[in-house]
Amino acid sequence: MVDSISRITSALESARELTLEAAAVASSRLGETSYHRYSQKITPEGLRSLLNSRNEREVRDGMKRVASLLASDDPTIDLELYFADVVKNIGSSNDIKVKRLIAVYLLRYAERQPNVALLAVNSIQKSLTDPDPQSRALALKMLSDIKIPSLYPIVLHSVKKSVSDSAPEVRSAVSFALLKLYREQRETVADDVKPLLVDLLSDTDPLVVSSALLLLKEAFPQSLDLLHGHFRRYCKILPQLSQWSQAYLIDLLIDYCKTFIPRPILTDSLDTTRSMPLPDAFNAIPFATYDVALDPDLELFLQTIQKMLHSPSAAVIVSISKALFELSPPVAFKNSRITHVLARLISAPSFASDRGVILQCILVYCAVDPTTFSPFLKKFFLFPSDDTATAVNKLKIIATLVNLNNVKKVVLELKYHIVHDKRPSVIQEALKSIAACGQLSQSLSLHITKWLLVGMETSIVSTSLDSYVNVVRYLIQENPTQHLGTMVHLAKTLKTEKKLSGNAKAGIIWLFGEFSATNFSICPDVLRILVPGFSSEPRETRSQIVLFAAKILSCDLDNFKNSRSEDESYDFDQSRISQMAQAVFHLAKFDDDFDIRDRARMFSSLFDKQRYEIASLLLQAPKPASMCSLTFDAPISLSAANLAHLNIDHDMEEYLTTISWSEDQENNKSSELRKPAELKDYNKLKTSFSSSSFFAGKDNQRRSSSIAENQNSSKASSSRVFTSSIGKKYHLQSLDEFFSDVPSKEHKTVKRGEIEQESTSDEGSSSEDNLSEQESDSGDYESTDSSDSDVDDESDSNSDGDEERSL
Numbered sequence: 001m002v003d004s005i006s007r008i009t010s011a012l013e014s015a016r017e018l019t020l021e022a023a024a025v026a027s028s029r030l031g032e033t034s035y036h037r038y039s040q041k042i043t044p045e046g047l048r049s050l051l052n053s054r055n056e057r058e059v060r061d062g063m064k065r066v067a068s069l070l071a072s073d074d075p076t077i078d079l080e081l082y083f084a085d086v087v088k089n090i091g092s093s094n095d096i097k098v099k100r101l102i103a104v105y106l107l108r109y110a111e112r113q114p115n116v117a118l119l120a121v122n123s124i125q126k127s128l129t130d131p132d133p134q135s136r137a138l139a140l141k142m143l144s145d146i147k148i149p150s151l152y153p154i155v156l157h158s159v160k161k162s163v164s165d166s167a168p169e170v171r172s173a174v175s176f177a178l179l180k181l182y183r184e185q186r187e188t189v190a191d192d193v194k195p196l197l198v199d200l201l202s203d204t205d206p207l208v209v210s211s212a213l214l215l216l217k218e219a220f221p222q223s224l225d226l227l228h229g230h231f232r233r234y235c236k237i238l239p240q241l242s243q244w245s246q247a248y249l250i251d252l253l254i255d256y257c258k259t260f261i262p263r264p265i266l267t268d269s270l271d272t273t274r275s276m277p278l279p280d281a282f283n284a285i286p287f288a289t290y291d292v293a294l295d296p297d298l299e300l301f302l303q304t305i306q307k308m309l310h311s312p313s314a315a316v317i318v319s320i321s322k323a324l325f326e327l328s329p330p331v332a333f334k335n336s337r338i339t340h341v342l343a344r345l346i347s348a349p350s351f352a353s354d355r356g357v358i359l360q361c362i363l364v365y366c367a368v369d370p371t372t373f374s375p376f377l378k379k380f381f382l383f384p385s386d387d388t389a390t391a392v393n394k395l396k397i398i399a400t401l402v403n404l405n406n407v408k409k410v411v412l413e414l415k416y417h418i419v420h421d422k423r424p425s426v427i428q429e430a431l432k433s434i435a436a437c438g439q440l441s442q443s444l445s446l447h448i449t450k451w452l453l454v455g456m457e458t459s460i461v462s463t464s465l466d467s468y469v470n471v472v473r474y475l476i477q478e479n480p481t482q483h484l485g486t487m488v489h490l491a492k493t494l495k496t497e498k499k500l501s502g503n504a505k506a507g508i509i510w511l512f513g514e515f516s517a518t519n520f521s522i523c524p525d526v527l528r529i530l531v532p533g534f535s536s537e538p539r540e541t542r543s544q545i546v547l548f549a550a551k552i553l554s555c556d557l558d559n560f561k562n563s564r565s566e567d568e569s570y571d572f573d574q575s576r577i578s579q580m581a582q583a584v585f586h587l588a589k590f591d592d593d594f595d596i597r598d599r600a601r602m603f604s605s606l607f608d609k610q611r612y613e614i615a616s617l618l619l620q621a622p623k624p625a626s627m628c629s630l631t632f633d634a635p636i637s638l639s640a641a642n643l644a645h646l647n648i649d650h651d652m653e654e655y656l657t658t659i660s661w662s663e664d665q666e667n668n669k670s671s672e673l674r675k676p677a678e679l680k681d682y683n684k685l686k687t688s689f690s691s692s693s694f695f696a697g698k699d700n701q702r703r704s705s706s707i708a709e710n711q712n713s714s715k716a717s718s719s720r721v722f723t724s725s726i727g728k729k730y731h732l733q734s735l736d737e738f739f740s741d742v743p744s745k746e747h748k749t750v751k752r753g754e755i756e757q758e759s760t761s762d763e764g765s766s767s768e769d770n771l772s773e774q775e776s777d778s779g780d781y782e783s784t785d786s787s788d789s790d791v792d793d794e795s796d797s798n799s800d801g802d803e804e805r806s807l
Contacts, residue, residue: 039061039064039065039068042061042062042065044077047062047065047066047082048082048085050062050065051063051066051082051085051086051089052085052088056093056094056095056098059089059093059095059098060095060097060098063086063089063098063101063102063105064101066079066082066086066101066105067101067104067105070104070105070108079105079109080109080112080113083109083112083113083116083117084116086102086105086106087102087106087116087117087119087120087123088120088123089102090102090120090123090124090127090142091123091126091127096132096134096135096138099127099135099138100138102142103138103141103142103145106120106142106145106146107145110145110146110147110148111146111147111148114148117146117148118148118150118151121143121146121151121154124139124142124143125139125143125154125158127139128140128158128161128162133165133166133167133169133170134169136162136165136167136170136173137167137169137170137172137173138173139158140158140159140162140170140173140174140176140177141173141176141177143155143158143177144159144176144177144180144181145180147184149184152181152184152185152189155177155181156181156189156192158177159174159177159178159181159196160196162174163196163199163200164199164680164682165682166682166683168203168205168207168208168682168683169207171200171203171205171208171682172207172208172210172211173211174196174200174211175197175200175208175211175212175214175215176211176214176215178193178196178197178215178219179214179215179218179219181193182215182218182219183218190219190220193215193219194220194223197212197215197216197219197220197226198226199680200212200215201213201216201226201227201230202229202230202677202678202679202680203679203680203682204679204680204681204682204683205682205683206237206240206241207242209234209237209241209245210241210242210244210245211245213241213245213248213249213252214244214245214248216252217248217251217252221252224252224255224256224259224260227252227253227256228260228673228674228675228677229674229675229676229677229678230676230677231253231256231297231301231674232297232300232674232676233676233679234249234253235253235297235300235301235304236304238250238304238305238308239304239307239308243311243312243313243315243316244313244315246308246311246313246316246319247313247315247316247318247319250305250316250319250320250322250323251319251322253301253323254322254323254326254327255659257297257298257301257327258326258327258659258660258661258662259662260662260673261295261297261298262277262295263277263278263661264277264278264292264293264294264295264298264327264328264329265277265278265292265293266278266285266287266290266291266292266293266329267290267291267292267293268287268289268290269287269288269289269290269291270287270288270289274287277661278329278661280637280658280660280661281636281637282325282330282368282369282637283330283368283369285329285330290329290331292328292329292331292332295671296671297671297674298327301323301327302323302324302327302328302332305320305323305324306320306324306336308320309336309337309338309341310341312350314345314351314354314357314358315354315357317338317341317342317345317358318357318358318361320338321338321342321361321365322361322655322656324336324338325365326658330369333372334371334372339365339372339373339376340376342358342361342362342373343362343373343376343379345358346358346359346362346379346380347379355390356389356390356393356649357652359390359393359394359397360393360648360649360652361652361656362397363393363396363397363400363630363646363648364638364643364646364648364652364656366397366400366401366630366631367400367630367631367632367646368632368636368638370400370401370403370631373397373401374401374403377398377401377406377409377410380394380397380398380401381394381398381413382394382395382413382417382426388423388425388426391417391421391423391426391429392425392426392429395414395417395426395429395430395432395433396429396433396630396646396647398410398413398414398433399432399433399436399630400630400631402433402436402437402440403440404440404441407437407440407444410433410437411434411437411444411448414430414433414434414437415434415451417430418430418431418434418455419455424464427464427467428464428467431452431467431468431470431471432467432471432627434448434471435448435471435474435475435627436629436630438471438475438478439478439629442479442482445475445478445479445482446482446483448471448475449472449475449476449483449486450486452468452471452472453472453486453489453490453493455468456468456469456472456493456497457493457497465499465500465501465504466501466503466504466507468504469503469504469507469508470507470627471627472486472490472511473507473508473510473511474625474627476511476515477511477514477623477625478625480514480515480518480519481518481519484519487511487512487515487519487522488522490508490511490512491512491522491525491526491529493508494508494509494526494529494530495529501538502537502538502539502540502541503540505537505538505540505541505544506538506540506541506543506544509526509530509541509544509545509548510544510547510548512526512548513544513547513548513551513552513619514551514623516551516552516555517555517620520552520555520556520559523548523552523555524552524576524577524580526548527545527548527549527552527577527580527581527584528580530545530548531545531580531583531584534584534587534588535587539593539596542588542591542593542596543593543595543596543599545584546584546585546588546596546599546600546603547599547619549580549581549584549585549603550581550603550606550615550619551619551620552577552580552581553577553578553581553607554612554615554616554619554620555620556570556575556577556578557570557612557615557616558612558616558620572607581607582604584600585600585603585604586600588600589601603615606618628645630645630646637658637660638656638657638658639657639658640653640654640657643656643657
């Protein structure tokens, strides 16, 4: 009866704690919607009362409302006014969810009210001794998030106390707190942070090592000597770390291997007397076939990362590719299947957000050695769903992979995108790629040039016309003698095409100026067409017309000297070319643009003062190609200068820049440097209420006081007695004691055939045995309630009687 009343009372108290709004949420099938409606009805005064309530549920509702207002950035409510009401719940609330919401609020407003935030430091420090490890870790996070300079010594002191905490999540929070402290103080706290980092790197828990590596990567990236004693252990636990820590550790170990581990030795398979260390350049190996001798530690690292090729993180895959590219020879890089993995990730939907990084990484590898990804050419063909950046990177990769075997297929693909794509940047990159195809053979160059000239007449976008002209100019500049018909067609285009932009016209005029040294005959007529409309042309076109007139005049002077004797002089007044050039110079002297005026005066002075040789050197010198190839012609190491022409992101350019292998002679003893260091296992500090070690201490104390008692009494004294609220006593035992004291009671099995042959005397003996078993059972269980044993005896006797009657 008493138990029933107590249960009813507790149920009524629980029901009273539930508010009407929470009951509505619990009874609704759409709980989130109901809570949203309820939270919208909370007034500013009601929010303050919720935050100051003694009810945990109401405080939680208040913090949820504060968090929703933080996320929505509602200007009608100033949440800074509730700072004191929120912060006071740090010490009063035991709900970890409420503390997390307080931490988010504190991160936003602690700097605005530093005095009130400092008052909460005492409550936060008390949470460092909380039995819950999540509360201790959260307390460290809150302390490190309060960016008040006067608080930094307290944060450092708290971190030093928590670095040996038994919970790994707390020690992991120590690493992040040190990282935040270092970001604010830098060199001021470097001497205090580094010893703590050494302890964290020696931790046996992978979670702590993961966070410690983030601190090492950002705060002390040059202190690679800290990895000496942990190199082999880190290689073994690398798959157990977090994904970002795996990427950071691989990058650190790449630099470590190049600094403290000898280079791999390459030996010619045909002549074993010839050997060389692995060069810094990727394809600078003179041997056709070779054998590789790796340091055991380097081999351990490479084998470990090859097992991680199926990682779900794109950052890890890119780091692995970088390690294999820099630390292994080209044959090992191609046989490691990293090329298959990178090519597969391009079309994987789960890696859509990381596709740009992967494509830029592949572009660099293709620029160094196109054969690494040539079997996967179709993987880089464009999809309609590709964004602009992805399409541009794919087109760059296609330009590096094109060769005589696949050029027809590539040209058809590029033509389609040039004609049908509406994005100017994609069209420009496709035109550059088709220009790379034209370099492979003269017939392809002529075919592509004719196709581009036809496209110029049908193209509508002026920016596309500029790209058309640049590609045509590039192909003609490579072999001008084979493109006379193309030049004639371009001359007609200048005369008839009215929609050419200033840049497009300027490019064509510049091309005629360069072509004048090859075939001079058509150039004067082009200048004759351009002179009447000089004043109405755009600025870029006028500048190139002035330069074109000077080039033609210089070429005419050189032709005159080569065809006539030295006594004859060039007649400027009678020469038609000279008269057109002087007319252009005269018009340019009155131009609005000062650059055009200065150019005209300079060229006029050169010819007036008969500085013909200087004019020839200045105007007729060979010019570099207007486009550069994306592939490297010779084996080179990846430096910032070499990667600049690929036009990749600055961060990727900095990341893929390689360092040279160290040639320090002290590295001959590198294997001794990596002798395993002493580890710190804080898991030994953990204690459990049911552990055998906890109860072993209790047993030893009780055994010393009851040495004279028999064995049964010593067992009884070793267990602890617990009295409930209703006066019932229980003996608490450890798990070992509990399972050791379980009676081996045999189950009664009734066999019908044997019982029919037994006598009544056997039945009496069996009943006596049952009675003895009941007595032993009652002694083993140590029951203190006699009424329970009587009920058991009666039930046993009744069951025996029922069995006899049934038989």
